Amino acid sequence: MTRIIDLRTDTVTQPTAAMIASMQQASQGDDSRDGDPTVMRLEALAATHTGKEAGLYMPSGTMTNLVAVLAHTQRAGEVLLERGAHMLNTELGGLAAVAGVFYKGIPGLRGAMDETALREAVRPTTRNNFGTALICMETTHNGAGGAILPLAHMQMVYELARHHRIPVHTDGARLFNAAVALGVPAAEIARHTDSVCFCVSKGLSAPIGSLLCGTRAFIERARPFRRMVGGNMRQAGLIAAAGVVALDTMIDRLADDHATAKRLAIGLHAVDASMLNPGDVETNIVRVNVRASGRAAALWAADFQARGIAVSPADSGSLRFVTHRHIAADDVDAAIAACRSIVNQLPA
Structure with missing residues (x-):
């Protein structure tokens, strides 16, 4: 069977041999009742990495964001976030439908909210x-192609929020990609937010899970909300064990993914400079604009699929x-060649 080079997302990563071995030896306590030692170890490790006091393990990043909103707002008030945010556009309306809050999208540039617009949007009860x-x-x-928020911007937002006594939550699904690219510990990013979540099941390659810190x-306030939305798990040590290995062994290698993304961006730019600016690629996501071709992105995706x-x-x-981590330089070069093949077959 011909191998498909899968560049759709980093959630397709497979657990490492060390992760599988750790899962076979994991504790099997009931995390939703008395707690499980392996889960507690993962939560403590997550808290240490983010510079927070405690962590809470959940099945998904969408759930960690939802539980954070519930715990911060107690189902009342308005949430402000950049209008291209994943929480606003991809998490299926949980802010309103489940958390019961209003929301306002703030205009921004590469994921960073416009300061004037943000200040004007803040209002008292x-x-x-x-x-x-x-x-x-x-x-x-995500929506800005893996762009990293400047730390100065995060500091501005956090100081504004503190002035108005408003909590701040950061969706850091790929927090460690940001940390590696900036060359700082994750805690240096997380110091500009009251709560932060991150996934261990994306580039870090664990099979399941996200942490809220x-x-x-x-975190104690968040626990009953986790239960409310169905996030309590039983023998969760089996999957938490892989998360421990992820945090212990997989963070530094994210730089490899950034390098292959940059190689891809440079190659695609060489095929058609209108598609992207390689300088915009900071981490492991490459967004390619195909509007100039007059063909829908779905058709381009089908053409790529036909080429493996x-x-x-x-x-x-x-x-x-x-x-x-499953994408090597040869895979990137194959994707570039596929793009060139598609472009060469477009009508003049």
Whole structure:
């Protein structure tokens, strides 16, 4: 069977041999009752990496974001976040449908909210409205092609929020990609937010799970909300064990994924410079604009699939390529060659 080079997402990564071995030897306590030693170890490790007091293990990043909103807002008020945020556009309306909050998308550039627009959007609770209950950030920013929020921007947002006594949550699904690219510990990023979540099941290659981190009081407040949305797990040590290995062994190698993404961006730019600016590629996501071709992104994705390359339409006019540990330089070169083949067959 011909191998498909899968560049749709980094969630397709497979657990390492060390992860599988750790799962076979993991503790099997009931995490939802008395707690499981391996889960508690993973939560403590997550808290250490992010510089927070405590962590909480959940099945998915969508759930960690939802539980964070519930714990911060207590189902009232307005949430401010950049209008291209994953929480706003991809998590199926959980903010309103489950968390019961209003939301306002703030215009931004490469995932960073416009400061003036953000300041104007913040409002107090009055007899006529609930006011701003939470401000959210996202780094790396999926919709902005894996862009990293500048630390100065995060500091500005956090200081503004603290001035108004508004909590801040950061969706850090690919937090460690941002940290590696910036050359700083994840805690240096997380210091500019009250809570932060990250996935171990993307580039870090564990099979399942995300962690929500914050103060001990916040995490205790989050626990019943995790139960409410169905996130309590039983013998979760089996999967948490892989997460421990991920945090112990897989962070530094994310730089390899960034290098292959840059190689891909440079190669695609050489095929057609209108598609992207390689300088915009900071981590492991490459967004390619195909609007100039007059063909929908879905058709481009089908053309790539026919050539053995799996990619995802990001919207009607752009594609998303995501590199990960199963993508080597030869795979990137094959994707570039496939793109050149498609371009050469387009009508003049």
